[in-house]
Amino acid sequence: MIVKNKTISKGFLIAGLMNISVLIFSRFFNNPVINEFDQDVMSNFGLLMIIIWGFAYISVAKTYNHVKWLVLVFAIEKLIYGIIWTKWILNNSVSYVFEKDTMAGIFYSIYGINDWTFFIFFLLVFFQLNSSKTIKIS
Known part of the structure; x- marks a missing residue:
């Protein structure tokens, strides 16, 4: 499956905006x-660093095909946050967070789903870039 460049660029923008x-x-x-x-x-x-990662995703939205190894770094970063969230969700009560603050409850409910989703996205983009038969020289 080959995903169009325009679609991938939008994915990087969305990933960045989600972090921000x-x-x-x-x-x-x-x-x-x-x-x-x-x-x-x-x-x-830690929250500030999440925002910085978001700006990093946005910064390569149009040029991601020139930084395939950075795309893999993005995937690894999302994998780490996904694992951390999964461990957190298994050992904590989101409903208790909701009782204390709705926005925090929403955040803890969705941040890991977001990270797992973009882990898969970045990994697929990396594999697509890695399987490209053409060498692009800029």
Whole structure:
């Protein structure tokens, strides 16, 4: 299956915007409930780094085909966050987070699904780039 360049570029933009949406859920870093439930990964610094990753995805949306190994790095990063979320979901109560704050509850409910989805996306893009028979020179 070959995905069109335009579709892949949109995928990178959407991945970036999803990461940047952390600003909404964290109320611009003013929602202490998100920090409370995962102080290591979801500290304000951790949330800022999620936003930075989002800008990185957007920055290569039109030129991803020139940075196939970076696309693999993106996949690995999403895999790590997906695993962390899965472990968190198995050991914590999302309903308890919802009781404390709805936005934090929504965040903890969906962030891992987002990470697993874009892990698959970035991995598929990497495989598509890796299987390309043509060598592109810029």
